[in-house]
């Protein structure tokens with residue numbers, strides 16, 4: 452039996468479309484895969500078949516990754532998941548459309564060595580685990596594994612032999628100028644180390660960042676993307692909306708005098724697992740040399756969403772609707788935080804996510 456190509460896998464995955472005005476996906480009859488499925492389905496002679504059991508990569512372990520030689524203690528200190536359930540209904544609508552992305556590629560080996568810069572972080576650790584489950588050899592590269600993107604320490608070593616680099620590194624609490632310096636210096640260093648052998652550079656950014664120039668953090672993310680787009684390394688940029696898991700942290704960051712101030716703008720958050728699926732699948736496909744946007748399956752008013760989300764956690768803070776409320780340090784307009792064109796939509800609704808947490 453002929454082994455399915457990466458192209459076919461991605462075609463399977465993208466062969467889905469949203470219902471008109473509905474909030475669920477329907478599946479194309481010939482070839483469809485649930486985004487939430489834990490493994491990649493196979494396309495064999497034009498048909499989608501369930502995943503083969505066991506990792507394709509001899510060195511890969513399900514749910515795990517090869518340790519970088521200089522790795523110290525893995526950091527799993529980023530725990531943001533709320534725990535309460537909710538019966539409250541949220542006003543929801545779907546506005547995004549299926550992505551036009553249909554990467555083309557020739558057959559590739561099933562097992563790729565993939566370095567995840569920021570692979571010990573909240574998103575990165577999940578990406579590493581997902582790639583391991585999919586049969587790839589994923590290596591976390593971060594400060595706690597002996598790699599410093601600011602100084603370049605350890606980068607050349609960890610990238611030796613890597614086919615793909617995924618950059619999900621991040622820093623918090625810096626002033627605007629320092630933030631810009633962090634993302635520019637880090638990205639330049641990773642690109643320089645990747646240039647000799649890496650075939651695909653994937654980085655994660657934020658939906659709407661290029662429409663919000665008053666935010667120092669988002670300006671830095673735009674600068675990061677500019678460097679990648681103008682480099683010689685083939686790349687894909689994944690732009691994501693906010694994750695459900697980050698809602699409590701966001702609420703904390705915009706609390707003033709015990710109340711949470713939120714603008715009444717469109718908001719389309721997603722489950723972190725859906726985002727991780729998109730990052731992992733983008734990474735094993737051909738470089739897009741462009742961007743793909745990913746958002747949740749439902750759209751809300753941001754202030755209403757936060758009211759419901761805080762209530763679901765028995766958080767008694769008042770949510771004040773304030774059209775001047777800041778987010779990422781900037782005021783927002785109606786469309787600032789949602790995809791305005793085609794986007795990949797996650798599968799998990801907020802109601803489903805709450806029920807599972």
Ligand SMILES: NC(=O)c1ccc[n+]([C@@H]2O[C@H](COP(=O)([O-])OP(=O)(O)OC[C@H]3O[C@@H](n4cnc5c(N)ncnc54)[C@H](OP(=O)(O)O)[C@@H]3O)[C@@H](O)[C@H]2O)c1
Nearest residue numbers: 569571572573574593594595599600619620621656693694
């Ligand atoms: N969360 C969202 O909703 C969302 C949405 C869109 C985009 N994003 C993007 O997702 C990315 C990751 O966010 P996150 O919340 O997962 O970040 P995070 O949990 O704070 O993790 C940051 C990672 O970066 C590493 N790191 C920091 N400085 C480094 C350095 N100088 N050298 C090497 N590694 C370094 C950290 O290493 P150590 O752990 O070893 O210190 C850690 O692995 C960010 O770029 C963010 O813009 C997030």
